[in-house]
Amino acid sequence: MNREQIWAPWRLAYIKSNAEKSEATDSGDSVATPENLSLLAGGDENCFLCRAVVTQGQRENFVLRVQEHTVTVLNRYPYNNGHLLVAPKRHKGKLYQLNDAEHLQCMQEVTQLIRTLEELLEAQGFNVGLNLGHIAGAGLPGHLHWHIVPRWSGDTNFMSVLSGVDVIPQSLDALWSALREMLQKVD
Numbered sequence: 745m746n747r748e749q750i751w752a753p754w755r756l757a758y759i760k761s762n763a764e765k766s767e768a769t770d771s772g773d774s775v776a777t778p779e780n781l782s783l784l785a786g787g788d789e790n791c792f793l794c795r796a797v798v799t800q801g802q803r804e805n806f807v808l809r810v811q812e813h814t815v816t817v818l819n820r821y822p823y824n825n826g827h828l829l830v831a832p833k834r835h836k837g838k839l840y841q842l843n844d845a846e847h848l849q850c851m852q853e854v855t856q857l858i859r860t861l862e863e864l865l866e867a868q869g870f871n872v873g874l875n876l877g878h879i880a881g882a883g884l885p886g887h888l889h890w891h892i893v894p895r896w897s898g899d900t901n902f903m904s905v906l907s908g909v910d911v912i913p914q915s916l917d918a919l920w921s922a923l924r925e926m927l928q929k930v931d
Contacts, residue, residue: 782798783795783797783798784797784798784833784834784835786834786835787834787835788835788886788887791835791884791886791887792817792884793815793817793829793831793835793884793887793889794835794887796810796815796817797810797815797833805817806818806820808828810833811849811853812845812849813832813833813834813845813846813849813850814830814831814832814833814846814849814850814853815830815831815832815833816828816829816830816831816853816857817829817831819891822893823871823891823893824893824894824895824896825865825894826861826864826865826867826892826893826894827891827892827893827894828857828861828891828892829889829890829891829892830850830853830854830857830889830890830892831850831887831888831889831890832846832849832850832887832888833846834846835886835887836887836888837877837885837886837887837888838876838888839876839888842888850890854872854890854892857892858870858872858892861892861894865894866896867894867895867896868895868896868897869894869895869896870892870893870894870895871891871892871893871895872890872891872892872893873890873891874888874889874890874891875891876888
């Protein structure tokens with residue numbers, strides 16, 4: 745696939761200004777939380793996934809199911825119809841913090857849900873992934889979660905995937921100059 749690049753050098757100031765901000769946490773409005781909520785050990789009361797683990801079966805919280813090691817919820821802010829989140833039950837933000845059983849069940853759940861969405865929604869493809877860390881786009885960086893996004897021919901989401909477009913926040917000339925200056929200091 746041929747790729748195009750959209751130059752957006754004005755975004756560099758925005759990116760740099762956010763580099764020192766602390767990682768974002770969930771705003772708290774994603775899940776209705778009972779006052780007597782008892783989280784799992786190590787859970788975070790501000791984490792909608794930790795709350796979802798103990799509020800299973802509550803339709804208003806969009807919890808699809810809770811298994812031995814995983815929780816699956818509908819994304820409240822979907823990129824496409826059928827956008828799901830699969831997470832380990834434990835509040836862990838790094839892949840290496842999961843044990844083998846959690847890794848396995850997360851992948852088994854992703855696999856099962858893809859099959860289910862193929863049948864239910866007649867999805868023609870999927871974007872499946874996770875954002876590791878706030879800087880990589882994780883809106884909830886403290887609790888790993890895989891996104892499952894069904895796709896159909898002609899849908900318009902994910903500009904970079906569908907249309908082969910990348911947004912580059914700095915011109916090549918500006919990058920060259922900055923790198924050149926840094927390298928001259930080292931020499």
